[in-house]
Amino acid sequence: VRCQQYPPLRALQASAALRGASDEHKKEPWASSSQQHFDSPPAGHQPEQKPHPSYTGQGGQESEDYESEEQLQHRILTAALEFVPEHGWTAEAIAEGAKTLGLSVAAAGLFHSDGSELILHFVSECNTKLSELLKKEQKLVQLGEAEKKPTDEFLRDAVEARLRMLIPYIEKWPQALSVLLLPRNIPSSLNLLTSMIDDIWHYAGDQSTDFNWYTRRAVLTAIYNTTELVMMQDSSPGFEDTWRFLENRVADAMTMSNTASQVQSTGEAVVQGLMGAAVTVSN
């Protein structure tokens, strides 16, 4: 029997913190995206954060800024990312991260020993970065400073940008993927994946409200996942094999959708022909 509770109104001594908007931080940040509508601009995964509290080290009591437990955990995880290439997605990396913030290595005990939270945090951060990138591009297009890309190029660039964020951690990424597939983590990791795909389609200008919405998501998810796996095995300079693979998959998807609509119109034509023949025959 496990019991957890987050006492809502106490000051954190280490960073001279007092709980601020604690209620909004009660939810796990990476679950917040599930409420997004496909046609409203995705808000990203950052909880409304106050400006970063100034952390003055061990004697932090003089600081005027406050933060909650969850913000502290976020900071520890962000600090831990720098140690992942060396230690992998493990409690050790988190311990090293905590050390850089002036906390004891025992603070790694705040998280699971398999590094799940660290990986989910990283994925969430990458998705947020992608959103911001796409939003910036969209703004440029709206201001007329850039050309609107054709869909296939847009998808290609978005997926490439997102996958490039993995490059510093590529050696240990297979380990991360296997942790994300643990039953315990599947809800969160699936959530993150689907909201990222939603994001990309939203900025690609997808306005569909019919079955197409599902097919588009499924297709892009498949493209993303397969390209990610190819990237794990890719040893070509600058991952050029991966980008070529991506280009081909996106082209396939475009062709397929053209073919599908062609099939549909051919089908309609055939049906009309048959109807005509039937009418003729009955006459």
Added chain:
Amino acid sequence: AAGPEMHFGFQTVTEEERREKIYQVFETVAKKYDVMNDSMTLGIHRVWKDILMHKMNPCPGTLLLDVAGGTGDIAFRFINYVRSVRQHQLQRKLKHHQNLSWQEIFESYQKDQFNSLGDSQVVVCDINREMLKVGKQKAQHLGYSEGLSWVLGNAEELPFDDDKFDVYTIAFGIRNVTRIDLALQEAYRVLKPGGRFLCLEFSHVNNPLLSRLYDLYSFQVIPVLGEVIAGDWKSYQYLVESIRQFPPQEELKAMIEDAGFFKVDYENLNFGIVAIHSGFKL
């Protein structure tokens, strides 16, 4: 002058009397402490302590304070754990070093060879001289010397500076502390920011059937074992009574929160016979 009334098992005594009596209990049982643990819990206490260590998951470089650590069970487990983690770390480093020259590999190996614990240390603190004596003898016998120190001290008033330790553990000891709130405050004081408090202790069983069996075993079997193996019925009577007097899981959790710890939670082992409480100084 009589102090405030407290419980000693099912008896009522003053604070001073309680401290004295408990000291005498452990003075008497010290030599047979480990044997009694094994026979009373049928060896399961070893599993509980292993689980505690796994929960702690210490990395090399951790400074542990084990309070009421008496005969050193937690301390020895800690040393074994960090030693094996350290081994893995070194192995991994060597794998990375495939591209370095032999000279560089030799130098790095030399540096790490004399650091088999990775600078981890454990301080065992106990109020009872006899228990510490038994612990030291055990350490010598089992070959533990590096990274281990023994300090005589009172959990209610620890002889250490503030913000010193990464982890504070108290295994089957907090029940015997007379002023638990003071011990928790001291734990908070000596921990570094980010440090962890871990408490392994007998707790309350909710399941009514199990509870009945447990009571039966506790009151009928354990004191008899005490008499037969250690020649001391009264101490083991005290033991089982003190378990009943100890606050249940939620109450202890509230006390730990009162001392200032965050993210306090507990994990029941064996349906609540034993519970591990954990909290962080944030």
